[in-house]
Amino acid sequence: xxxxxxxxxxxxxxxxxxxxxxxxxxxxxxxxxxxxxxxxxxxxxxxxxxxxxxxxxxxxxxxxxxxxxxxxxxxxxxxxxxxxxxxxxxxxxxxxxxxxxxxxxxxxxxxxxxxxxxxxxxxxxxxxxxxxxxxxxxxxxxxxxxxxxxxxxxxxxxxxxxxxxxxxxxxxxxxxxxxxxxxxxxxxxxxxxxxxxxxxxxxxxxxxxxxxxxxxxxxxxxxxxxxxx
Amino acid sequence: xxxxxxxxxxxxxxxxxxxxxxxxxxxxxxxxxxxxxxxxxxxxxxxxxxxxxxxxxxxxxxxxxxxxxxxxxxxxxxxxxxxxxxxxxxxxxxxxxxxxxxxxxxxxxxxxxxxxxxxxxxxxxxxxxxxxxxxxxxxxxxxxxxxxxxxxxxxxxxxxxxxxxxxxxxxxxxxxxxxxxxxxxxxxxxxxxxxxxxxxxxxxxxxxxxxxxxxxxxxxxxxxxxxxxxxxxxxxxxxxxxxxxxxxxxxxxxxxxxxxxxxxxxxxxxxxxxxxxxxxxxxxxxxxxxxxxxxxxxxxxxxxxxxxxxxxxxxxxxxxxxxxxxxxxxxxxxxxxxxxxxxxxxxxxxxxxxxxxxxxxxxxxxxxxxxxxxxxxxxxxxxxxxxxxxxxxxxxxxxxxxxxxxxxxxxxxxxxxxxxxxxxxxxxxxxxxxxxxxxxxxxxxxxxx
Numbered sequence: 001x002x003x004x005x006x007x008x009x010x011x012x013x014x015x016x017x018x019x020x021x022x023x024x025x026x027x028x029x030x031x032x033x034x035x036x037x038x039x040x041x042x043x044x045x046x047x048x049x050x051x052x053x054x055x056x057x058x059x060x061x062x063x064x065x066x067x068x069x070x071x072x073x074x075x076x077x078x079x080x081x082x083x084x085x086x087x088x089x090x091x092x093x094x095x096x097x098x099x100x101x102x103x104x105x106x107x108x109x110x111x112x113x114x115x116x117x118x119x120x121x122x123x124x125x126x127x128x129x130x131x132x133x134x135x136x137x138x139x140x141x142x143x144x145x146x147x148x149x150x151x152x153x154x155x156x157x158x159x160x161x162x163x164x165x166x167x168x169x170x171x172x173x174x175x176x177x178x179x180x181x182x183x184x185x186x187x188x189x190x191x192x193x194x195x196x197x198x199x200x201x202x203x204x205x206x207x208x209x210x211x212x213x214x215x216x217x218x219x220x221x222x223x224x225x226x227x228x229x
Numbered sequence: 230x231x232x233x234x235x236x237x238x239x240x241x242x243x244x245x246x247x248x249x250x251x252x253x254x255x256x257x258x259x260x261x262x263x264x265x266x267x268x269x270x271x272x273x274x275x276x277x278x279x280x281x282x283x284x285x286x287x288x289x290x291x292x293x294x295x296x297x298x299x300x301x302x303x304x305x306x307x308x309x310x311x312x313x314x315x316x317x318x319x320x321x322x323x324x325x326x327x328x329x330x331x332x333x334x335x336x337x338x339x340x341x342x343x344x345x346x347x348x349x350x351x352x353x354x355x356x357x358x359x360x361x362x363x364x365x366x367x368x369x370x371x372x373x374x375x376x377x378x379x380x381x382x383x384x385x386x387x388x389x390x391x392x393x394x395x396x397x398x399x400x401x402x403x404x405x406x407x408x409x410x411x412x413x414x415x416x417x418x419x420x421x422x423x424x425x426x427x428x429x430x431x432x433x434x435x436x437x438x439x440x441x442x443x444x445x446x447x448x449x450x451x452x453x454x455x456x457x458x459x460x461x462x463x464x465x466x467x468x469x470x471x472x473x474x475x476x477x478x479x480x481x482x483x484x485x486x487x488x489x490x491x492x493x494x495x496x497x498x499x500x501x502x503x504x505x506x507x508x509x510x511x512x513x514x515x516x517x518x519x520x521x522x523x524x525x526x527x528x529x530x531x532x533x534x535x536x537x538x539x540x541x542x543x544x545x546x547x548x549x550x551x552x553x554x555x556x557x558x559x560x561x562x563x564x565x566x567x568x569x570x571x572x573x574x575x576x577x578x579x580x581x582x583x584x585x586x587x588x589x590x591x592x593x594x595x596x597x598x599x600x601x602x603x604x605x606x607x608x609x610x611x612x613x614x615x616x617x618x619x620x621x622x623x624x625x626x627x628x629x630x631x632x633x634x635x636x637x638x639x640x641x642x643x644x645x646x647x648x649x650x651x652x653x654x655x656x657x658x659x660x661x662x663x664x665x666x667x668x669x670x671x672x673x674x675x676x677x678x
Contacts, residue, residue, distance in 0.1 A: 059671045080595045087593015098588045115593040
């Protein structure tokens with residue numbers, strides 16, 4: 001079932017200092033994710049799951065420990081290199097969609113390619129193909145505010161796919177959606193996973209996590225259970 | 230360590246800032262600004278008015294100084310003008326009212342000047358008498374100027390009709406005259422005056438020509454207003470007619486009698502005006518000083534004035550330089566204020582778009598991409614402001630010329646300079662907001678509401 005290893009975390013810790021108080025958000029996490037996995041990360045709020053997702057997404061750096069993405073140690077990389085990793089190797093789907101309001105659907109999908117200096121024609125071609133894949137081919141020239149929440153999240157999924165990432169990180173992707181739109185999104189995830197995409201999704205909805213193949217539970221910055229469905 | 234993605238290392242190639250990347254960034258910058266049209270417009274108003282006022286004020290200033298310099302130049306920059314001035318203290322002393330007041334430049338003065346100074350070639354003596362000039366029943370209060378035939382040429386007066394009188398006519402003490410432009414218009418509103426005669430006192434003069442109105446020294450420039458304030462009567466241009474100096478001497482003598490309310494006043498003035506032409510322009514100021522010394526030597530009172538057009542010109546140029554410096558500072562301040570306004574709004578924009586910055590960073594934007602994005606937006610703002618300012622600033626002088634009948638000159642470089650400064654301001658005041666945007670923590674930025 002498991003393909004080659006995509007992510008390896010060894011004794012990953014993250015400590016925030018908030019004034020005099022030190023908050024140990026992650027206290028030594030060892031995890032390994034393989035290609036094609038569909039993982040949900042669960043836990044009560046404040047358990048460190050957002051911190052874990054930020055570290056996985058290279059938006060933040062660990063205080064200690066190693067993070068290997070595709071076998072490549074990221075802990076020594078500078079800011080520009082991390083930006084490059086995000087732009088080429090990772091896909092993000094956020095709870096609040098996070099589309100850029102002044103850009104059209106197709107331009108929003110193309111942003112990661114834009115920052116990789118890819119040509120405009122190529123970018124539009126890929127973006128259009130992905131818009132079609134998430135069922136928004138007839139909306140490519142609309143602005144985000146002209147779309148429903150479910151449609152916006154589908155744009156975000158297309159955007160997360162545009163750079164053909166190693167792993168897609170999703171942070172409560174259905175949190176802002178009604179159940180119908182939510183299950184549409186999850187169906188797209190299932191479909192993409194069947195085609196080999198790797199997903200790591202933060203959620204606190206048991207119904208959603210039950211659809212995934214592996215459930216990791218965090219508490220107080222530590223992994224308390226790692227179960228295969 | 231197993232299962233390393235084979236093409237993972239290929240990414241590290243950092244993307245370059247290509248031309249098409251910048252082109253797209255500019256296009257998107259325009260769109261972002263267009264989303265907040267009103268705000269963008271209000272933001273650039275400072276730059277618009279800064280640039281516009283620089284160009285307009287420069288044009289007005291340039292026009293005014295050009296006009297002043299043109300007037301001074303018409304007096305002849307190689308000339309030194311000597312004028313007789315009634316001494317001030319004598320006018321107020323009633324005890325001396327009864328006898329003739331003697332003052333002014335004499336023929337002796339002129340011959341001394343001619344004898345001592347080698348660089349001086351021509352001296353034009355002139356006498357000014359104020360009297361009515363008649364054409365049958367029309368009359369004009371005129372300054373009658375007894376002068377020499379080359380006067381018109383020296384003062385750069387264009388002959389409009391006929392000719393100026395000749396040396397032969399002067400030697401023959403002929404009763405000929407040349408009318409000033411305005412005199413001709415008053416006396417002969419319908420006809421060509423050449424060939425007619427005018428009457429002055431008891432004698433008749435044949436009109437041989439009409440010349441242009443003379444530039445007066447009173448309007449020559451603000452710099453010499455102090456000098457001419459005391460002699461405004463002689464300096465203001467009025468109606469003039471020109472007759473040979475010899476004829477003036479013969480007909481009017483050298484004593485003038487003025488009657489006024491019971492008392493009478495007599496003046497004896499040999500020459501009212503003389504023009505010293507200096508051959509080489511570099512020597513004008515030195516020679517003026519020498520002339521002053523010569524005239525000062527045997528004088529008890531200040532009964533003449535020395536007008537040096539070149540000096541006036543220099544003064545006008547200095548005034549213009551000061552004006553330009555003042556204008557430059559005002560322009561710099563207003564553009565600075567405009568720049569601060571832009572920076573203020575850009576800082577607010579950066580805060581407002583924190584989330585967008587976070588999204589872009591998450592999707593692979595490097596710090597420099599964010600810097601470029603916001604810097605380009607600021608430069609678009611300031612350049613648009615500069616462009617609007619140039620358009621407004623170029624059209625305002627036209628309106629001023631049209632409605633206020635003032636000469637305005639837009640020097641070709643001023644719109645370019647003003648525009649480039651506004652572009653530079655955009656870069657300078659855009660750097661800080663852009664760097665601030667780029668240094669935001671992506672996690673914090675994404676959490677921002």
